[in-house]
Amino acid sequence: MSLLTAGALALAGLLTAGPPAAAADADLVRNGGFETGLDGWSCSGGSGAAVGTPVHSGTSALRATPAGQDNARCSQSVTVKPDSTYTLAAWVQGAYVYLGASGTGTTDVSTWTQTPGTWKQLTTSFRTGPATTSVTVFTHGWYGQPAHLTDDLTLVGPDPGGPGQPQPPAAPTGLTASATSSTEAALSWAATAGATSYKLYRDGAAPQSGAATSATVTGLTASTTYTFQVSAVNAAGESPRSTPVSLTTPSGGGTPGHPGLPAHALVGYLHSSFANGSGYVRMADVPASWDVVNLAFGEPTSVTSGDIRFQLCPVTECPNVESPAEFKAAIKARQAAGKKVLISIGGQNGQVQLASTAARDTFVSSVSRIIDEYGLDGLDIDFEGHSLSLATGDTDFRAPTTPVIVNLISAVKTLKARYGQGFVLTMAPETFFVQLGHQYYGSGPWGGQDPRAGAYLPVIHALREDLTLLHVQDYNSGPVMGLDGQYHSMGGADFHIAMTDMLLTGFPVAGNTARVFPPLRPDQVAIGLPATTDAGNGHTAPAEVTKALDCLTKKTNCGTYRTHGTWPALRGLMTWSVNWDRFGGWEFSRNFDRYYGRTG
Structure with missing residues (x-):
């Protein structure tokens, strides 16, 4: 079987994205x-x-x-x-x-x-x-x-052309592979110094050569496991092959954990239970641009009860609020159009600590009631504050012992088992709870005084096979160190590029015996941004958002940060919020639609 069928490589048969290394250069x-x-x-x-x-x-x-x-x-x-x-x-x-x-x-x-x-x-x-x-x-x-x-x-x-020069390149690193459909996969890897081209192997078959650092492979078979490797080539020869990466194509009708989502999705939060300066938006008035709508918020009756409740905004706060029957009918209409509607738990004021098995079980039953009552597609976890506090010494993300984390993982797995493969699971942590684990996991940035840094890592890792989307909030955050050892600040393309590169490349975790948090699939990752300057600190202008997408998906328009790969299958963007986007004249969603050539 040939590696790639006719037309299998994107852009008229070429490996996508990323300029080739200069032909005259070599690693000496x-x-x-x-x-x-x-x-x-x-x-x-x-x-x-x-x-x-x-x-x-x-x-x-x-x-x-x-x-x-x-x-x-x-x-x-x-x-x-x-x-x-x-x-x-x-x-x-x-x-x-x-x-x-x-x-x-x-x-x-x-x-x-x-x-x-x-x-x-x-x-x-x-x-x-x-x-x-x-x-x-x-x-x-x-x-x-x-x-x-x-x-x-x-x-x-x-290359001076002297004896013994140049040497073949080193084996490429950072190979990732994700099934974008039952018959298609997206692959990417880090550029290798001195390489002039690459060879992509599928199940050891005759390789396909190209000059870029990513490829889209088509002609695959549903429900089949494939193993990929890549090597680097220059005038001196071919490198050893990379560490193999395997994937299993889904049975059809969508990608793993992404039932019905488009290849590139727009996610937004809808202020359904409260009012603020952005104004209330009825479910029926949400534009078709939004592929996933997260209802904000389901909130606990107390921090430790596990009992989650959801109700529409009171008419005294939101005079234009629809009736519950109208709300439910609008949800069904969106779902009939192929969209997903989730209940989001938490938010700034909704702290949830499942410190006991009783709270865990109450969480499962109360969230299920909300999903069933409104006919929802799944759950978004938006825990902030002290909801995911780590215990002192709990430093291995592979084997957490802290009850609030262990019980949350157990609760979500129970919900996934109850609703099956169609259950959509998303998470919206802040960079403090994810990327900052690169520096402070299990110890805290202030001499151990704050054990929450990186606290989402065990949850993400334990649920990575069930996780539909992780859209970290790249806002309301201080500077964060990237894999380049430099601090990056909010509001520009480099911050989003550096933070997303960490998720797709994997990163060392401070104080952790496992050393590296494994990368997520690009189809599991979306970038979280505020829709307007009023929606949160770290608003990013549309031109900078475009730069970030170009760099991550095409290896073009990059700034000072050098990514470790190219990810054309990056899922998309998330924003806080639909309401604030309307307040801003729909600038955020319109920019997304323009970028991906959608009509909304």
């Missing part, structure tokens, strides 16, 4: 991933060794230990082209780790990190002198410091 470092031990490297005082764990990618990394007056310097002489620009990069772990190049013929360069902990990427660049044909690249630690680690060291620039 030999064994930069230390997959063949110290081959090509010289370490001072016998300080270096190849180790199998921890590694940044592949199966090996360099571990070098300073001793006495030795700083554990490991170096390699590399043939280069005169009067040319080169970029030197490596992933390092440890305190006071240096990366540099000497003998450049111009200004020698180095960069360093002093912060121990997770893997960090160091990058610097230089230009060779007019007569320079060789430089020395190196990494070293510092006197009296513990061992440091280096992996995936690259020197990318013009």
